[in-house]
Amino acid sequence: MEQNLLLTYLILIPLVGSILILFFKKEQVNLIKYFAIAVSTIAFIVSLVIYFQFDSANSDFQFINKFQWIKGLNIHYHIGVDGMAMLLVLLTTFLTPLTLISSWSSIETKVKEFTFFFLMLEVGMLGVFISLDLFLFYIFWEAMLIPMYFIIGIWGGKERVYAAVKFFIYTMFGSLLMLVAIVWLAVYAIGSLGHFTTDLIELYTVAPQIPMNIQIWMFLAFAFSFAIKVPLFPLHTWLPDAHVQAPTAGSVILAGVLLKMGTYGLLRFNLPLFPDASIAAAPYISILAVIGIIYGALVAMVQTDVKKLVAYSSVSHLGFVVLGIFAMTQESVQGAIIQMINHGLSTGALFLLVGVIYERTHTREIADYGGIAKLVPLFSFALMFASLSSVGLPGLNGFVGEFLILLGSFKSSILNSWAFTAFAASGVIFAAVYLLWMYQRVVFGPVKNPKLDGLKDMNSREIFVLAPIFIFIVWIGVYPSTFLKVSDKSTAKVVKQIYNPIKVTPIESGLNKILK
Amino acid sequence: MFINNQEIFNVLPLIILAAGIIISLLIEMYSKKSESILPWFSVLLFLASGLHAIWYTKDVSIILQGMIATGGNVNIFYAIFTFGAAIVTLLSIDYIKKYGTYFGEYYIILQISVLGMMLMASAKDLLVIFLGLELMSIPFYILAGMNRKKAGANEASLKYFLLGAFATGFIVYGIALIYGSTATTSIEFISQNFSILIQNVLFIVGVLLFLIGFSFKIAAFPFHMWVPDVYEGSPTTVAALFSTSGKAAAFSAIISALFALFNGPAGNLFTPYLAIISLLSMFYGSIVAITQDNFKRMLAYSSISHAGYLIIGLAAGNHDAVAGIIFYLAAYTFMNLGAFGIISVIEGEGETNLKINSYAGLGNKKPLLAGLLAVVMFALAGLPPFAGFFGKYYIFIAAIKAKLTWLAILGVISSAISVYFYLRIIVLMYFKTSDEELQIQDSRNANIAILLSVILVILLGIFPGSFLDLITKFI
Numbered sequence: 001m002e003q004n005l006l007l008t009y010l011i012l013i014p015l016v017g018s019i020l021i022l023f024f025k026k027e028q029v030n031l032i033k034y035f036a037i038a039v040s041t042i043a044f045i046v047s048l049v050i051y052f053q054f055d056s057a058n059s060d061f062q063f064i065n066k067f068q069w070i071k072g073l074n075i076h077y078h079i080g081v082d083g084m085a086m087l088l089v090l091l092t093t094f095l096t097p098l099t100l101i102s103s104w105s106s107i108e109t110k111v112k113e114f115t116f117f118f119l120m121l122e123v124g125m126l127g128v129f130i131s132l133d134l135f136l137f138y139i140f141w142e143a144m145l146i147p148m149y150f151i152i153g154i155w156g157g158k159e160r161v162y163a164a165v166k167f168f169i170y171t172m173f174g175s176l177l178m179l180v181a182i183v184w185l186a187v188y189a190i191g192s193l194g195h196f197t198t199d200l201i202e203l204y205t206v207a208p209q210i211p212m213n214i215q216i217w218m219f220l221a222f223a224f225s226f227a228i229k230v231p232l233f234p235l236h237t238w239l240p241d242a243h244v245q246a247p248t249a250g251s252v253i254l255a256g257v258l259l260k261m262g263t264y265g266l267l268r269f270n271l272p273l274f275p276d277a278s279i280a281a282a283p284y285i286s287i288l289a290v291i292g293i294i295y296g297a298l299v300a301m302v303q304t305d306v307k308k309l310v311a312y313s314s315v316s317h318l319g320f321v322v323l324g325i326f327a328m329t330q331e332s333v334q335g336a337i338i339q340m341i342n343h344g345l346s347t348g349a350l351f352l353l354v355g356v357i358y359e360r361t362h363t364r365e366i367a368d369y370g371g372i373a374k375l376v377p378l379f380s381f382a383l384m385f386a387s388l389s390s391v392g393l394p395g396l397n398g399f400v401g402e403f404l405i406l407l408g409s410f411k412s413s414i415l416n417s418w419a420f421t422a423f424a425a426s427g428v429i430f431a432a433v434y435l436l437w438m439y440q441r442v443v444f445g446p447v448k449n450p451k452l453d454g455l456k457d458m459n460s461r462e463i464f465v466l467a468p469i470f471i472f473i474v475w476i477g478v479y480p481s482t483f484l485k486v487s488d489k490s491t492a493k494v495v496k497q498i499y500n501p502i503k504v505t506p507i508e509s510g511l512n513k514i515l516k
Numbered sequence: 517m518f519i520n521n522q523e524i525f526n527v528l529p530l531i532i533l534a535a536g537i538i539i540s541l542l543i544e545m546y547s548k549k550s551e552s553i554l555p556w557f558s559v560l561l562f563l564a565s566g567l568h569a570i571w572y573t574k575d576v577s578i579i580l581q582g583m584i585a586t587g588g589n590v591n592i593f594y595a596i597f598t599f600g601a602a603i604v605t606l607l608s609i610d611y612i613k614k615y616g617t618y619f620g621e622y623y624i625i626l627q628i629s630v631l632g633m634m635l636m637a638s639a640k641d642l643l644v645i646f647l648g649l650e651l652m653s654i655p656f657y658i659l660a661g662m663n664r665k666k667a668g669a670n671e672a673s674l675k676y677f678l679l680g681a682f683a684t685g686f687i688v689y690g691i692a693l694i695y696g697s698t699a700t701t702s703i704e705f706i707s708q709n710f711s712i713l714i715q716n717v718l719f720i721v722g723v724l725l726f727l728i729g730f731s732f733k734i735a736a737f738p739f740h741m742w743v744p745d746v747y748e749g750s751p752t753t754v755a756a757l758f759s760t761s762g763k764a765a766a767f768s769a770i771i772s773a774l775f776a777l778f779n780g781p782a783g784n785l786f787t788p789y790l791a792i793i794s795l796l797s798m799f800y801g802s803i804v805a806i807t808q809d810n811f812k813r814m815l816a817y818s819s820i821s822h823a824g825y826l827i828i829g830l831a832a833g834n835h836d837a838v839a840g841i842i843f844y845l846a847a848y849t850f851m852n853l854g855a856f857g858i859i860s861v862i863e864g865e866g867e868t869n870l871k872i873n874s875y876a877g878l879g880n881k882k883p884l885l886a887g888l889l890a891v892v893m894f895a896l897a898g899l900p901p902f903a904g905f906f907g908k909y910y911i912f913i914a915a916i917k918a919k920l921t922w923l924a925i926l927g928v929i930s931s932a933i934s935v936y937f938y939l940r941i942i943v944l945m946y947f948k949t950s951d952e953e954l955q956i957q958d959s960r961n962a963n964i965a966i967l968l969s970v971i972l973v974i975l976l977g978i979f980p981g982s983f984l985d986l987i988t989k990f991i
Contacts, residue, residue, distance in 0.1 A: 176928035
């Protein structure tokens with residue numbers, strides 16, 4: 001069968017690009033930067049081509065490539081996208097060139113290494129979203145830690161070593177338990193299918209048959225790993241450290257894409273593979289999600305460091321996404337997907353703006369600012385825009401996602417209580433409090449800090465980076481169906497898989513042996 | 517006794533090496549240029565022997581009246597030993613100059629020890645195992661004390677010798693008891709009648725003693741005491757050999773002697789013992805390694821912990837486990853050779869620069885070496901896409917198939933702990949700076965050896981398939 005290799009090219013472009021970067025001379029700083037931006041832009045264009053050829057009326061995986069990789073273990077290089085993955089792939093390829101451009105002047109040392117790791121990171125993130133084989137998925141999932149570890153550790157702030165090691169060990173610990181679960185599933189498949197397999201499509205038919213007492217452990221092993229990445233309260237403690245210490249580009253990608261790998265994993269693996277366990281666990285996970293929403297918001301409120309405030313706001317926002325996923329209705333899951341994109345855009349923009357001002361003043365303390373509205377009007381406007389988008393102002397993107405999630409969770413028969421929705425909704429109000437209060441203290445009032453004199457407004461490069469993000473913020477806010485319809489069919493399929501899992505009748509293993 | 521041509525052809529790897537040892541002795545005696553000939557001659561020998569082995573893996577035969585097996589996985593072990601030894605030789609060329617004098621016998625003794633390893637891997641009789649073990653171990657004791665002017669090296673050598681002799685004692689006693697209860701030393705016979713023999717307490721005690729003796733050799737807890745001191749005291753390249761080919765050889769003997777035993781349900785008798793040893797080795801190694809500030813000692817504890825993962829495979833005792841252990845050993849051999857190789861390059865004269873703090877800022881000072889060491893550290897920590905990850909993955913498959921899921925879970929926990937000390941090296945190299953000037957004599961030979969090991973680590977990690985097919989074909 002002829003295979004459409006576009007998706008493979010999408011992975012190969014940043015991979016080959018990053019390897020080519022190794023052959024540049026260290027001193028060719030500008031050339032390297034142009035090259036990396038060009039590579040990631042080409043990847044974006046390829047992903048757009050995929051998007052335009054993508055059939056959103058089809059709920060199946062598309063652009064499937066399947067090649068044998070490790071024969072002895074029946075492991076395939078098996079990739080493909082459905083609507084959910086498509087949106088996240090686009091988010092990844094969209095944010096990568098923008099963040100590379102944004103770090104043009106903030107990354108001054110070891111540019112070669114930085115761009116190398118950054119493109120490698122893109123390979124890892126794309127791989128996670130498009131893998132249809134658990135082994136392949138795990139490789140990308142883990143391998144992606146390495147570049148992020150270096151990005152935080154080399155170009156980060158004062159406490160970067162602590163933050164990098166904490167990030168690494170925290171996530172590694174979670175994913176190793178998932179590795180055991182993956183192997184267990186693959187061995188379990190022998191009993192049903194007659195062969196060892198890590199293929200996701202095949203496991204979709206096998207895993208739901210696992211007896212409940214074991215299924216719950218499998219669910220927990222996967223969920224633990226993803227919950228750390230999301231991060232779900234109370235596993236979030238690595239996040240503020242990593243965010244605050246990471247360079248701007250690292251924070252943007254961390255918040256914009258990496259956290260989504262956790263929620264995507266829950267949606268792609270946990271719900272369809274372990275439907276019974278997911279339904280049983282949904283209320284408990286949703287309680288944690290709601291606690292995360294409120295806790296994140298309250299902690300964000302008392303932060304004195306802008307970047308930390310945005311970091312904690314992520315805990316709160318991702319709580320919404322998890323609530324949406326575990327409410328398990330079509331609306332809430334759609335809301336969760338669009339909220340993942342929203343969070344990537346809004347929080348990405350906020351981190352970029354914090355980076356813009358930090359580059360000029362070298363402080364992130366809210367108390368050091370005040371009254372910058374007169375000094376840097378353009379920046380103040382942009383910050384207002386990003387904050388309002390994050391708060392969920394109707395007409396901007398945040399509203400759409402949160403509304404769908406709240407609506408869906410209210411209707412949810414699995415959660416079956418209005419309390420989840422009510423408490424979660426309070427998070428929206430808290431978000432308005434901490435963000436607008438921060439905005440007020442930073443932007444309005446008299447200029448108290450003499451160091452702020454002569455503060456320069458955003459330059460054209462910074463405007464160029466933020467403008468496309470803002471366009472999408474408005475677009476999703478005003479006309480969300482462009483994006484909702486992409487994932488509509490595939491989220492419907494996931495929801496259906498929870499309630500009516502595709503089950504195959506187990507083959508008698510003895511009979512199977514005879515047939516072979 | 518008649519040996520036909522085909523059989524001679526099959527044992528050619530052993531013959532090449534044995535003949536090569538005699539020629540090396542002559543070169544050393546009669547040639548004035550032996551210093552420049554001998555290392556390259558050794559490399560050539562190892563490559564010839566190893567390539568022959570890997571090329572003719574499909575010629576499986578048992579020869580010399582059921583004493584020796586060749587072909588199949590035996591040949592794969594040959595290849596692991598000889599390629600490992602070839603890399604060690606390349607590393608040694610410039611390294612032993614740091615001791616100021618030239619030892620021709622170094623290369624010859626190294627060749628002899630590899631011959632011993634190969635004999636162990638091909639043994640089909642307990643006595644051949646013993647013969648191979650001694651042929652490997654006695655050169656090891658000498659190599660450990662190669663740097664005879666240093667007290668630490670003498671201590672290492674003596675310690676290794678005493679404990680090694682003690683362990684050999686266990687093994688011989690075990691063989692004696694097995695012989696006492698079966699009246700044979702043929703592995704073939706023992707494995708065929710295993711289910712009957714297992715009712716004999718004498719036999720069980722014999723097998724246990726045999727296992728304990730080999731636990732010394734593979735550096736498993738609680739028989740690991742010699743490892744850190746010996747690795748620290750021995751020349752770095754020699755420690756590289758101990759921890760890679762030496763360990764692989766001990767495992768090859770366990771596999772050939774005991775694996776047939778595990779094929780039936782009776783083999784489960786030893787599973788609890790092996791599972792506990794593996795558990796203790798993994799955790800002890802990983803936890804104690806965190807506290808080390810000498811790189812070689814750290815790797816010694818890491819090697820104890822890796823022995824633990826390998827023993828998971830022995831405890832699982834199924835076909836996947838054999839394949840997993842062989843793959844893991846190959847991966848581990850090249851990872852560790854890379855690590856020790858880099859240590860041997862960084863090490864200054866008089867055994868300086870061995871503290872891990874000497875690696876601070878290496879990312880700036882020596883970008884290539886630091887990059888290679890980073891790959892090796894990630895591989896040892898078991899991160900994909902490097903070889904160490906796939907080795908662990910396969911071992912876990914074996915464990916879960918054998919219903920030892922709990923051991924696999926504890927294995928990954930220990931592996932998460934071990935990440936910490938491997939990362940510490942990377943933290944030092946890239947995230948810390950140091951003003952201290954690091955005096956390094958660049959060695960082209962060593963660089964080639966290290967680069968080769970790292971390339972193999974990456975290739976085995978990304979494309980494990982073809983190597984795995986080779987292994988699984990013969991189980």
